Structure formats: structure tokens, C-alpha cells
Amino acid sequence: MxxxxxxxxxxxxxxxxxxxxxxLLSEARNLQGRLMGKMESxxxxxxxxxxxxxxxxxxxxxxEIEGELLNPEQVRSSIAQRLGMDFAGAITSDRNVDGxxxxxxxxxxxxxxxxxxxxxxxxxxxxxxxxxSGIFKITVADWRKDTMGKMQVVSGAAGREKVHFQAPDAxxxxxxxxxxxxxxxxxxxxxxxxxxxxxxxxxxxxxxxxDGNGRxxxxxxxxxxxxxxxxxxxxxxxxxxxxxERKEYYENLEKTQKGDLDITEWxxxxxSCLINALKATDTLLxxxxxxxxxxxxxxxxxINERQTKILNKLLDGFEGKLxxxxxxxxxxxxxxxxxxxxxxxxxKGVLQKETAGGRSTNYELKSPQQRTE
Numbered sequence: 001m002x003x004x005x006x007x008x009x010x011x012x013x014x015x016x017x018x019x020x021x022x023x024l025l026s027e028a029r030n031l032q033g034r035l036m037g038k039m040e041s042x043x044x045x046x047x048x049x050x051x052x053x054x055x056x057x058x059x060x061x062x063x064e065i066e067g068e069l070l071n072p073e074q075v076r077s078s079i080a081q082r083l084g085m086d087f088a089g090a091i092t093s094d095r096n097v098d099g100x101x102x103x104x105x106x107x108x109x110x111x112x113x114x115x116x117x118x119x120x121x122x123x124x125x126x127x128x129x130x131x132x133s134g135i136f137k138i139t140v141a142d143w144r145k146d147t148m149g150k151m152q153v154v155s156g157a158a159g160r161e162k163v164h165f166q167a168p169d170a171x172x173x174x175x176x177x178x179x180x181x182x183x184x185x186x187x188x189x190x191x192x193x194x195x196x197x198x199x200x201x202x203x204x205x206x207x208x209x210x211d212g213n214g215r216x217x218x219x220x221x222x223x224x225x226x227x228x229x230x231x232x233x234x235x236x237x238x239x240x241x242x243x244x245e246r247k248e249y250y251e252n253l254e255k256t257q258k259g260d261l262d263i264t265e266w267x268x269x270x271x272s273c274l275i276n277a278l279k280a281t282d283t284l285l286x287x288x289x290x291x292x293x294x295x296x297x298x299x300x301x302x303i304n305e306r307q308t309k310i311l312n313k314l315l316d317g318f319e320g321k322l323x324x325x326x327x328x329x330x331x332x333x334x335x336x337x338x339x340x341x342x343x344x345x346x347x348k349g350v351l352q353k354e355t356a357g358g359r360s361t362n363y364e365l366k367s368p369q370q371r372t373e
Contacts, residue, residue: 005257006168006205012179014198016264021194024271028193031278032229038285039235047233048085050288053316054234055079057284059100062218062239065246070097079105099126100215107219108234111226114185117177123216124209133211143177144210146170151207164254167207176206184220192228196221197270198263205257218242225274235284241277249273291315297368301348306331307341311350314365321354321362 005011039047056076063070074093078101081090093101103123121141131140139145151167168176180202188195204217218239226232242249248269256266294315303311310327320326328338342363345351354362 004166004205005259005261006176008261010261012202013261014202015262016194016267017262020264021267021271024268024275025191025193028271028274028278029191031275032193035235035278035281036229036231039233046288046292048083049292050235050285051083051233052076052079052085053284053288054237054281055101055104057240058218058222058234058237059097059104059239061237061243062104062215063100065218065239065243065249066214070100075101095129096127099123099129102126103216103219104222107223108226109232111223111232115181115220115223117181120208120216123219124212127212127215138210143173143208144170165257167205173206173208177208180206192224193271193274194267196224196228197267199224200270201253201256201263201266204253236277236281238274238277241273241280245273245276287315287317293368294365298350301350303345303348303350304341306333306337307345310341311345311365321360322364323360323362325360327363 039050042050056072056079059075059079060070060072071094073091074097077090078093078098080086082101082105103126106119106123125141128138128140131137144151146169150169152163153165154161154163156162180199183202184199190198200217200221203220204213207213209216221238222234225238226234252266252269256263291312294311310322310331313330314322324335324338324342327333327342328335331338331341333341342351346353346363349366351363352366354364
């Protein structure tokens with residue numbers, strides 16, 4: 001087995017070729033500036049809605065990368081409550097959801113505050129409030145101990161395992177993290193976007209915790225990107241884009257961690273992923289604008305709480321076909337009540353039956369053009 005990156009003599013003195021990065025970095029910086037300018041031109045309500053959408057996506061996708069599926073309604077509700085936003089249909093959220101939300105919000109709203117061991121331990125405790133990962137008891141709010149052997153990422157059947165990555169030994173973690181934290185908190189001449197790429201690779205390579213390293217890595221990435229934006233509000237989600245490019249993400253991590261200290265290719269991939277994340281924000285903003293326009297048009301329409309809840313689901317990108325049965329399940333009401341709610345909205349010009357037809361009747365939002373015809 002060859003050397004992993006942290007086993008090289010000059011670790012962690014990374015090198016990279018600036019000339020190979022300048023074009024991508026310029027594009028990323030240009031897109032960041034344009035996005036922040038666009039957000040400044042929006043009203044407070046629309047910015048809040050965009051912020052809520054972005055943070056919800058960030059939390060959901062960061063957990064999903066690790067195979068954990070959080071409840072979207074709980075995540076949205078938890079974020080809205082912590083940011084003091086009015087949110088119809090707020091629900092109680094699980095402690096691990098609140099912990100994930102608290103970490104992501106703390107990382108960005110307090111992005112200019114120092115990163116400390118205690119702060120990282122608080123984040124970790126929030127991710128694992130009952131000190132378990134699934135059914136397994138783990139070390140929480142402390143560095144990993146490796147009591148079960150070396151920290152490795154392995155695939156393949158027993159006896160034919162392939163080691164994709166091996167982290168530094170547990171007895172080195174304290175020293176490794178002290179060095180990382182000192183670097184993280186120092187002012188550098190390095191562009192903050194480049195610093196985010198380096199921090200991402202460096203932290204996940206140290207792998208200081210028994211579990212939760214990926215989620216904390218992405219929170220640190222957001223922290224540095226927020227510094228680079230000079231804004232504590234997030235309007236694009238790196239985690240959501242990493243989820244889209246998850247295969248390439250892990251391939252690039254493994255290749256870099258098995259390579260030397262020249263991390264030019266890793267930074268190139270990171271910048272490309274960031275550019276894609278910034279471009280994807282256009283879709284989010286379009287949805288936010290359409291949602292705001294919808295509720296402005298129906299500001300005088302009498303709509304009950306159940307109807308509001310389902311309409312917001314449709315506006316947020318409901319997947320699949322909306323039927324009366326699905327309505328009843330989501331609104332937690334009888335099918336008869338669901339049908340009355342739907343017919344009421346059809347009569348008010350809010351919903352319409354889908355023209356495609358089929359075995360069951362499906363419903364969709366009525367567009368402004370259709371309402372005026």
C-alpha cells in the first residue's frame with residue numbers, strides 16, 4: 001500500500017499551480033459577486049425566503065451525502081424558528097435535526113469568529129445528541145480513539161478488501177487539529193475560496209471524529225465561503241452540488257489522498273463544483289420569485305391552513321402527481337375533507353385538474369395566464 005497524503009514528509013505543506021486555477025477562480029468570484037448583487041436588489045421577504053430555501057437544501061443534502069435522510073419539514077421548521085422567520089405549519093423537529101441546523105447556522109452566521117476545539121466539539125455533540133451513530137455508541141464531543149483499529153474507508157468482501165483511505169492514527173489527532181486550527185484562524189494571502197478548498201481536504205483527511213466528519217467538513221467549507229462572500233447569509237449550497245456530483249467528489253478525494261502534496265487537481269475540481277453550485281442558484285431564485293408572486297396574487301383569497309401547507313409543498317417542487325389521496329395523507333385529514341379543500345381551490349381559480357388524465361384525477365397549480373383567460 002502506497003503512502004497516503006498525510007504520511008508524506010512535508011505534510012501538510014500543500015502546493016498548487018496558481019496559473020492552472022486563475023480562470024476557474026475568476027469565474028467563481030464573478031458569479032459570487034453577481035449573485036450577491038442580485039440578492040441585494042431583492043426585498044427582505046424574498047431574501048429571507050431564498051435564505052430559508054438555501055439553508056434547507058444545504059442541511060438536507062449534506063446529511064444525504066452520508067446516507068442520512070432527514071425530514072425536510074422538520075429541517076425547514078427548525079431553520080425558520082432559529083432565524084426568527086414566520087413559518088406556516090411549523091412542527092417539532094428531532095434533536096439530531098436541530099443539531100445539524102445549529103451547526104450550519106453557527107458556521108455561517110458567525111463565520112468571522114475563531115474556530116476552536118470547543119466549538120467543533122459543540123457541533124459534534126449536536127449531531128449525535130444521544131451519543132450514538134445509528135445503533136452504535138460512539139465517542140462524542142472528543143477526538144476519535146480508534147479502539148476498534150485504524151480509521152479506514154474500505155470496500156470489498158472480507159479477505160479482498162480495498163482500502164480507499166486511512167486516516168492519521170488517533171494519537172496524532174490532537175497535534176494535527178492544533179496545527180489545522182492555527183492555520184484556519186490565521187489571516188492569509190491565499191484567496192478565501194482557495195482556502196475553503198484546502199480546508200475541506202485537510203479536515204476530512206485528518207478525520208478527527210469517530211463519525212460526522214463529512215458534515216462538519218462541509219460546515220467549515222460554508223464558513224470560509226461565507227467569509228469570501230463577506231456575508232453571513234447563504235444563497236447557494238455547496239453541499240447540494242456535491243450531492244449531485246457525489247461520485248466525482250469521492251473519486252477526487254481518494255485520488256488526492258493517495259497522491260502527493262500538489263493538490264492543484266483537487267482545487268480545480270472544487271472550483272468547478274462551486275461554479276456549478278452558483279449557477280444552480282438561478283433555479284432556486286426562480287422558484288422563490290414564483291412563490292412570492294403566487295402568494296401576492298392570492299393575498300386576498302381565503303385559504304385555510306391545510307390548503308396553505310399543501311400549496312407550499314407544490315410551490316417548493318412537489319415530486320410526482322398530486323391526488324386527493326396524497327392530499328389527505330400530507331394534510332392528515334380524511335379523503336372527503338381533502339376533496340372539499342381541492343374543489344374549493346378549483347372554484348377560487350387556484351388549482352385545476354391536470355389535462356393528461358389517467359386512472360386517477362391529478363391536480364396542479366393554475367398559472368396566471370390561465371386565470372385571466
